[in-house]
Each structure stands twice: as C-alpha cells, then as structure tokens.
Amino acid sequence: MRYLSIDLESTGLEENAHIIEFAAVPFDTETGKIEEEHTLWCYVQCPTFEDLKDKLNPWVIEHNEGLIRKASEEGKNRIEFQQYIEEYLDSSFAKKYFGDNPIVLFGKSMSAIDLPFLNRDLGWEWMNQKFSHRTLDLTCLVYGMIDLGILPDKCESGSELMKYLGMGEVAHTAKEDAINTAKMYLRLLEMYKHQA
Numbered sequence: 001m002r003y004l005s006i007d008l009e010s011t012g013l014e015e016n017a018h019i020i021e022f023a024a025v026p027f028d029t030e031t032g033k034i035e036e037e038h039t040l041w042c043y044v045q046c047p048t049f050e051d052l053k054d055k056l057n058p059w060v061i062e063h064n065e066g067l068i069r070k071a072s073e074e075g076k077n078r079i080e081f082q083q084y085i086e087e088y089l090d091s092s093f094a095k096k097y098f099g100d101n102p103i104v105l106f107g108k109s110m111s112a113i114d115l116p117f118l119n120r121d122l123g124w125e126w127m128n129q130k131f132s133h134r135t136l137d138l139t140c141l142v143y144g145m146i147d148l149g150i151l152p153d154k155c156e157s158g159s160e161l162m163k164y165l166g167m168g169e170v171a172h173t174a175k176e177d178a179i180n181t182a183k184m185y186l187r188l189l190e191m192y193k194h195q196a
Contacts, residue, residue, distance in 0.1 A: 002028045002098060003106035003136060005185075007178035008044075008114050009067055011052055012060050018046035019117050020064065020071035022081070023174035024088075026097055027106075027182040029189060034182050035097070040088045041175045043067075044121075045075035063172060082122050089130055102132035108158055108181045109139045138181055141188075150192060 009021040023041040027034040046052070049068045053061065060068075076084055088094060089103070107114050115135070119127050142161060145151040154160040162168060165187050167180060 001030070001104065002026060002101075003182070004098075004103050004131075005034075005106045005178045005182040006110065006114055006118075007107055007174045007181060008117060009064060009172065009174050010113070010117060011046060011064070011068060012055075012057055013113060017117070018052075018071075019044040019121060020046050020067050020075065021174040023178040024085075025175075025178045025182060026094075027186070029186065032186050032190070034179060034186070036179060038093055038097075039175060039179070040085065042081065042084055043071040043075035044081050045077045046071045048072045067173075078121055082126065085122075086130070102134075103130070104132045104134055104136060106136045106182065106185070107138065108177070108184075110135060110137045111140070136185075138185055141185075145188070145192075 004024050004026050006024045008019050011018045021043055025039045049065055142155055155164050
C-alpha cells in the first residue's frame with residue numbers, strides 16, 4: 001500500500017486551536033521507501049503569539065512559541081494552504097505515485113487531532129474529494145497491538161513507542177514527525193510481519 005503520512009503542529013488540542021505547521025510525506029509499505037524528497041511542508045498562518053498567549057496551555061507556551069511566531073509571520077493563509085496542498089496533489093509526481101487510487105492518509109492520533117482540524121479549516125467536502133474516506137492511524141494500530149500483548153503498555157505514548165523502536169525522541173515538528181511516524185509503521189511491519 002501507498003500512504004500519505006501527515007502531521008500538524010497546533011496551538012493546542014482545544015476545538016478552537018490553530019494549525020501552525022503542516023507536513024505530508026508519501027511512503028510505500030511494499031518497498032519500505034519513504035519519499036522524503038517529495039515532502040510537502042509549510043507554516044500555516046495564525047494570530048500572533050502575544051494575541052494567543054493568554055489562551056495557550058503551558059506546554060504549548062514552552063515548546064511551540066517559536067513555531068507560533070514563525071506561523072504568524074510566514075504562514076500561508078487558509079486559501080494559500082489549500083492551494084498549496086492542491087498543487088502538490090496535482091503534481092506529476094503525486095499523480096504517478098498514487099495513480100487513480102484515492103489517497104489514503106496516515107498519521108499518529110490523526111483521527112482525534114489532525115483530521116478534525118483539517119476538515120474544519122479546509123472543509124469536509126474538499127477533504128472528501130481529495131482523500132480517501134479510509135485512513136490508517138498509527139495510534140489505533142498500536143492500541144490493538146498492546147491489547148494483543150505484542151507491544152508493552154507504555155507504547156501507547158508516541159515518545160515511548162519511538163524509544164521502544166530505537167528511534168530516539170519525538171521532534172514535535174510536523175516534517176520530522178510525519179517522516180518518523182511512517183518510519184515507525186514500517187519498522188513495526190518489519191518486526192512483526194512473520195506473525196501474520
């Protein structure tokens with residue numbers, strides 16, 4: 001299967017939080033290849049850090065202040081963001097790579113965070129036209145593997161899963177996280193395919 005691994009950074013997990021960074025990278029489970037040279041990445045415009053600060057939780061203030069400042073100053077507005085993704089999907093690479101198949105989105109905690117935010121900001125109808133209604137969420141897969149006794153309970157945390165797989169620390173940047181999430185999935189497939 002071929003997937004588009006997505007990740008976003010935001011000003012929080014609340015309903016009215018803003019997307020501040022987005023990345024997507026295609027990968028193929030048959031070849032095990034991640035097409036890093038075809039990564040889609042951008043900042044997404046948001047209000048200034050000063051305007052948002054009173055509404056931000058402490059973790060976001062400590063870890064994402066720099067991202068918020070860059071997104072506010074350099075980010076694409078909603079229309080530019082949508083056009084940027086559309087141009088990528090219409091590129092000769094994407095058309096050749098995915099063919100006529102609907103593009104299946106892949107990510108970590110995507111069904112709880114990334115997809116609701118993207119559907120809200122880019123429109124459910126637009127998202128439904130551009131991507132398959134089927135998705136693959138690494139977090140859901142990991143919970144299933146924990147329930148089956150294949151992975152230890154601590155792997156429900158993305159950072160603990162990365163450590164378990166010998167991959168270091170979570171970057172908390174959209175580009176690195178989109179790539180690392182694909183790498184984690186490919187590594188899990190390699191480790192446990194003999195049990196299928």
